[in-house]
Amino acid sequence: MSELVELPLLTVQSAGRREPQFFRGPDGEVVHLSTWGGSPCPGCNEMTAVGEQITRMHGDWWHARCAKTAMASMSPQSAWLVLAAQIADQPRRFKVGTIRTVVQQLIHLVEGGAS
Structure with missing residues (x-):
């Protein structure tokens, strides 16, 4: 029952890094609206590119491949908690069996059992 390989992580396609936006204010002055530029994947320390599969784990966005690698090396309890957190965030995206x-x-x- 502790096979995590068969259980899917919730993934989405990355939109990539957001570019800053500039607007003209009412007085014609150029106003810079800063947007969040993202943070690197905690698994590989690289930014995600447009179209890559990413997943949310421990409050951060990870490349899906990096998250799966990290989950394989963590304790089974921690890995199950990652899946439970994803289900709690978006239960409709998971199958009932999962x-x-x-x-x-x-x-x-x-x-009290550990597996």
């Missing part, structure tokens, strides 16, 4: 598996594993972990 949700059931993650909840069953969390119950097992809370009851």
Whole structure:
């Protein structure tokens, strides 16, 4: 039951780094509207490019491949918690069977078993 490979991470396509925007104010002055430029992937320290698959883990955006690598090296409890957090954020994006598996594993972990 602790097979994480079969359980999907929630991924989206990256829109890439946002460029700053400039506007003209009412008096004709150019106003710079700063937009968030993103942060590098915690797994590889590189910015995401347009179209890459990314996922949210531990409050940061990761490349999906980096997140899967990180999950393979973390404790099973931590990996299950990553999946549970993703389900809590967007439950409609997961199949019922996936949700059931993650909840069953969390119950097992809370009851004191480790797998």
